[in-house]
Amino acid sequence: MFFPFTVVITGQSLIHHDIRQSCDPGFATIVDTLKQANVAFTNFENTVLGSHGGWPMKSSYFGCSDPCVLDALKEIGFNALALANNHAFDLGPPGILSTLEEVRARKFLYAGIGLDRDHAALAGVKTLGGRQVALVAMDAGPGPVTMYADNARLGRPPRPGVNGLEVSRLFEADQAAFDMLETIQATFQSTRLERANYAQPHDPLIIDQDNEIDFYGTVFRRADANHRRILVNPESASMQLATITTAAKRGCFVIAYLHHHHWEPRWQEVPEWVRAFAHDCIDAGARTFVCHGVPVLQPIELYKGAPIFFGLGNFIFHTNEGETEWSPPEVWKSVVTTCVFDQAGLLQSIDILPIVLRAEERLTDDDSHHWRVPRPAKGEAGKQIIDDLANRSAPFGTVVERRGVIGKIYMKN
Structure with missing residues (x-):
């Protein structure tokens, strides 16, 4: 009997508050979707203030959270986290150590940070849904060289940090x-x-x-x-692609993840270098490619039987009071995707649930810092999200069908 392997992928989770006490019925339906999946994946867009302490490494865009936010992500259904992003180093090396300690304690599948460059570049591997799943997570910046993990060399000690794709x-x-x-x-x-x-x-x-x-x-x-x-550094790219290939040859279902802030002037557009690198990751053996960083929804492409999510925007987006950079309504709209794969790891279909991170009637409200959880988009708001995604994915050869407010992608035979 064929048992499908399901992977739910969401936008990034910039989480600063414990959301487990939410009584929103819409959020509860999203939680059910996460919990029913074999793999439920997000990017933990944060760093943990834990037993190793740390110091702020940024000014206005600094952020850190109590370890309880990881409990929240675990309880609502996530079991896989990318840790490579621009906030991972906000507390410096101590924050890297604390985050590693806390995600290990909660038995997440994780990747993207480490004690040195070799450690940070390792694929995380864990058995989920009866399959060996590998995650390779990297960040392409821009960021200071000090945030990226480095090996000991020339009398220098190793530096804990982020797994970097050099561009x-x-x-x-x-x-x-x-x-x-x-x-x-x-x-x-x-x-x-x-x-x-x-x-x-x-x-x-x-x-x-x-x-x-x-x-x-x-x-x-x-x-x-x-x-x-x-420009992507060829040597750096080869190192990341080799990690993907090694995991794939061992029989793992590989998720390749990239975080970056090299956005196009129109945020919804896919940079050509990202598309080329995504194809390279699939060619190397990844069965799914996921990208975060730009805070809006970007197109979906199907390439050699694998989905490429160029940008899923936000899933949880806890801003600070007074921040006005994130006022565009597109920042507060996204989707939750449920990917169904066959036993060979080939994509069969994708269900797309449109979501909003604010109440739909408040999408133009600048006072966003108190909005805590996403909920399904209803009516015209949901239809608009799916139709917009369909229009932007069409140039990539992807057909997104809409049934009511739910989107559907089928793999072509």
């Missing part, structure tokens, strides 16, 4: 723009030593002296037109 930002500038940048830099007589001082904690950038300029930490290259590019 760089390059601006191509036409001749007029490039000449202007050179003039500005010459005016202020920037020397290599000065650039090195201001580059810290990073090392000075290595550039092509004839065609590139290090403009106070950003590389500009001569070109025919102005364009921004995000």
